Structures are given as C-alpha cells and as structure tokens.
Amino acid sequence: MAAERNLNVQVLRAVAAFLVVVGHAAHETEVMSAALGRPAADLSAVNWGFGVDIFFVISGFIMVYTSADLFGRPGAWRIFLTRRLIRIVPLYWLLTTALLVGALLMPQLLNVPISDWKHVLASYLFIPSMRVPGEIRPVMALGWTLNMEMFFYVLFAAALAFPFRRGMAVLTLAILSFATIGLAFQPEQVQLAFWSQSLVLEFLFGCLLAVAFLNGARLTAPVAIVLGLIGFAGMLKVPGLDGEPTAFDGLRWGVPALLVVAAAALSPGSSSRAVLWLAALGDASYSLYLAHPFILRPLRNVWINFVGDSISLTVYVLVAAAIATLGSVLVYRWLERPLLRWAQAWLGPSSKRPAHAPEQAAALS
Template identity: 25%
Template sequence: MSAKRLNLIQVFRGLAAVLVVFAHTDLIYNQNVNQDFLFKMFLFGGSGVDFFFVLSGFIMFYIHYKDIGHPDKLGTFFSKRFTRIYPLYWLILTSKILASFLFSYEPNTNARGIGEFIKAFLLFPQDRTILSSSFLGVSWTLSFEMFFYLMFGVLICLKPKFSFPIIVGWLSGVFLHFLGVIQFPQDNLLIQFLFSDYNLEFVLGSLAAYVVLNKKVSNGIPLLYGGLFLYTLSVINSWYTIIQLSSVVLFGIPCTLIVIGSASLELRKNINVPVFLVFLGNASYSVYLVHGFFMNQMTKILSKLPFPLFENLVVSNIVGFIISIIAIMCGCVIYSYIEKPLLTYFKPKAVTT
C-alpha cells in the first residue's frame, strides 16, 4: 500500500521556493539597481534551502523506507529520482547556455572548459561562483540532492549489515566536522561537499519521517508550534545577528519540528489545504530553477526605461514584489506546460513524487 499523500508537505515545498525567490530578489536588486529589497527583510529567505533539504530527507524516507535492504527496488528508485531532477534541469541549463553563447546573457560561460560543462550537466559539485556566473546558480543544492539519493541508494542496494556501517561511518565524519572536531582542507571542494553540514538536514528529514511512520507522536500541535516559534527566533536572529550558528541549528532543527508536527497531524485527520498552495508546491522545482532568470531579465529591462522606476523607495519595493510574483507565476507556467509533460513522458508515476 502506498504512503498517504501529505498535502502540507507539498505546501511547505512551495513556501520554501517562495522564500528563496524573495531572498534572490534582494540579491538581484543589489546587482542590477544597487538597492536593497524591502530593507533586506527577506535576508532569511535562504532558509528555504534548509527547508528543502529537510523536506527531501523526509519525502525519501517516507516514500521509500520499505525499499531499504531490497536491491530489486534500486532501479525503480533511481529511475524516479533521475526523472524528477534531470530532464527539466537539462532543458533549463541548455537554454541558459545557448542564451549565453548567442546573446551574451552570461559572457563568462564562453570561458569555461569542457570539464566544467560536464560537471554542470552531471550536477557534480563545483565552485558556486562558477555556477552562478556561467550555469545555474541554484544547481549547487541539486548536487546535494543527488548525493543524498546516492547514499539512500546504498541503503536500498545493500543489506543493513553492510549498508549501516557505511552510512554511520560517513555520518560520523559529517557530524564530527560539524562540531569542529575534524577539520578538512578548505581548498578541497569535494571533501568539503561530502562532509558538509547540509547533509545533516537530509538526515534530520529522514529521522522526522521515521518518527512519523512509527507513530511516536500522539499530538503534533506542540511540535508544530514549537518549530514555528524557533524558526521565528532564527528569522529575528538573521536580521540582528545576535548569535552565530550553523543554519542546520538555526533553521534545520525548527523545520524538522514543523515537518514532524504537521505530518503527524495530517496522518491522523484530513486537513483541508487550498488547492493553489498544493499546486505551488507541485510547481516548486520549476519555480526554483527559473525564477532567477526571469527576475534578472525583468530588473535589467525596467532599469533601462526612460522613467526612474527605482529612484523612489516605495515604488522600487512595489516593483520588486511584482517582479517576484511574476517570476513565481512563470515557474508555475513552466511546471504546467513543460515539467509535468516531461515527467509524464519519462515516468508517469513520478509526476508529483
């Protein structure tokens, strides 16, 4: 029997994407018109990535926990994951590269070597400066996604007596690095990637799914409210920098509590969720991939108009908000007319997984 579809988890995916969009609006405003967006109110929007990672860990374990230790499930698992990530990513990446070659959208792309192009298409980790200046800036997070899929594949492919020591050994290195007990060379990008703090957020999501599936939570409301409270404190901290902590602590842990609380509630009773929020969650990957391009182009075009749109602070912020909403809507259109048909073509069952 398939796991119950959790609409709140889909909603969270959409909200995480929106947070990233607003954070990038500020970044693009600074780059293109030398201004802040909404007084950097959405400086915390990068926490949408932390939320994405926790949600990914939760979804993987929630859907595929029964596949652990069953090598015959490995092909189906990777087929679904490959279909979910690569087709749309390749299409968007190729489009951006062609735009760079033909219209000098990103002039630095012409200077990249074949190895960097291969890494970009395979989502092999490389310098984020290279990705943002020549390929897709957000693709660094997809590299972590693919690595998590590979590690989960180890759990599926091998019997627990073999896979668990591998996973425990790796996670021990990640955790000790997180605590500062082990220091890896800063200039070794691959080692830093393999033992990055971000990997812990996938683990937190998986642990959340384990707790939910084992019905260890009788009432999810305190956890949900507790997670929202801690998340709010972390947002305030991002504005005033009261304490310096890893985003795993500041946002990963609150997001984990939010996921456990909401999933536990929804497993016990039906929760009416607005259809458009579920749709936004379904479209979150498309929104995530393409929003930067649309916002970048819109701000550049508007900044060249004969009347000063960005000189008045109020007008500038209203324009930024409208640009963000349009970018989100463009992502939704791409989901409906490109991503969804692509997924249907390659693997019908993977459309909304």
C-alpha cells in the same frame, strides 16, 4: 507500505521555494538601486535561503516516507535512482542548456561565469566543481543544491541494500561520518569539501523525522503551530552571530528547518480549498526553484525601463515574486510534466512511481 500524499508537506514545499525567490528578488534590487538611484530593498534581517534548508529536510523525509518499502529488495537502488534521475534531470538539463546558450548569445544580460568544458560537464553530471575561485557551484548557480541532493540520493540508494532498520543505521552513520570529516578536517579537495558540509545533516534530520512519522508520531494542531512558529523565527538573523557561512550552518539553520517540517508533517491534515491550491503550487515548487532566475532577470530590466524610480524597490520584490510564482506554474504544466511523462515512457514502467506515492521533493528542490 502505502504512502499517502501529505498535503501539509506539499504546502511547505511551496513556502520554501517562495522564500528563495523573495531572497533572490531582493538581491536583484541591489543592481536596480545603482541604476535608479533608489535604496535597495533591505530584507537582510531574514535568511531567505532558509527555504533551501527546509527543502533538504523535506527531501530526507520524503525519501524515507515514499521508499520505506524498497529497503532490502533486490535492485532497489536501481529503482530508486532511476526515479530520482527522471524527476531531477530533464528540467535541470534543459534549463542549464538554455542558460549556456543565453550566456553565449547575450553575455551582457546573463553574466554567467563559465570556466571550461570540464566545469560544464561536471554541471550536467551533478559533480561539485569550482565555478570561480572559492565558489563551488555549477553553471546554473542554484544547482548546487541538486549536487547536494544527488550525493544524498547515492548514500540513500546504498542504504537500500539493507533491511529498513539496518539501512537507516547505515545511512545515519554515513551522513554523520561526512559531516564529522567536514567539521574536524575541513578538507580542501573540492568534492569532499562540498559533500562534507554540515548541511548534509539536514537530510538526516528529515529521514529521522520520517521514521518517527512511520512509527506513529503525531502532533496536535496547537503544538504544531507553536513548533512551526519557533522554527520560522529561527530564520531571523541574530546580529553578531549570523554573518558569513560557517561550518555549523547545518545545525544553525537545520534545526529550525526541522521544527518547521515536523510541524507540517506530523500535524493533522486539511483538505480545504486553500490547502489544495497551495499544495498544487507545491507540485510546481521544483519549476519555481529552477525557473525563477529566468523570470526575475528580464523583469528587472523591464522595471528599470518602464517603472523607473517612481515606486519603492520593495514593491518590486513583491511583484517579481508573484510573477515568478505564476510563471513557474506554466513552466510546470508546459515543460516539467511533459518532460516527466516522456522520461517515464522512455525508461519503461519500472521507473514510474506507484499510484499511491506522492509527488516527491526535489530541492529544492
């Protein structure tokens, strides 16, 4: 089953990563505000983490979209997981190592809480682990999304043992079961508590959307635009409703994210120059997601020392997001792509994606 490159989804990957960067840049201004005596950028009316919800839905969509022909094939789980590990591990391990080295050499700059060697090992192995009391995150905090991705990949790989329809039924049942455990029992065991978050439903939303796509579901451009606008409106926080994370976040943010992804995936494609440029940025979205903290933190210090309080910190958010985006393109070209080629060559031809398969989402990746 051939899977052609979906430019709309690639563009949406770029948008999702950019939302996360803007949110983190705004967070940096809280520290800058104390140093400069200027108000921090108040962008709190928007859930900028909505980019992660979009990534999770995209991930579910692309896994089914690109791997539908693997269902029921002998050794499919091994092929799938090998490709996923090649795509996710090299850059993440490299940047995690860089963060650990930086934390040892410049602890005052990075301020990375490292509990013990077990937590470090769990971070490399994508096993949920407590970073500090009450916070289940790896050494690189934003890598929590990759821990969730890897859990989904394992469930997906198990479902590949069955023919397509039965495999999708097994996957749906597994994800619903974990989400139900989380909602009904709120387990305290660290790994089960993490894996049973309602956010896991967002992967299922993407999977079911891909099934609809493969069965011919499409949207006209006007309908897609309206659906996308409704979805993006869902990222606005409702006073009195959206405060601390809740057990229902997978529905609260996942449903609007599904509308956004559906608008992109099911709408007519375009090959205009602007779309191609944004799709190219979507290719670099994994680098943007992982590398932007390494760009924002030094830039924050540069801004404090050389720009000072002469310009609104909202301008910093815009400048920092733009510089992080450009920097991620360089990381993608000079680090991510060479690492990907090396890993594919090391693991052999069977690890390579078919020529027709699009760049796969990471999580976001």
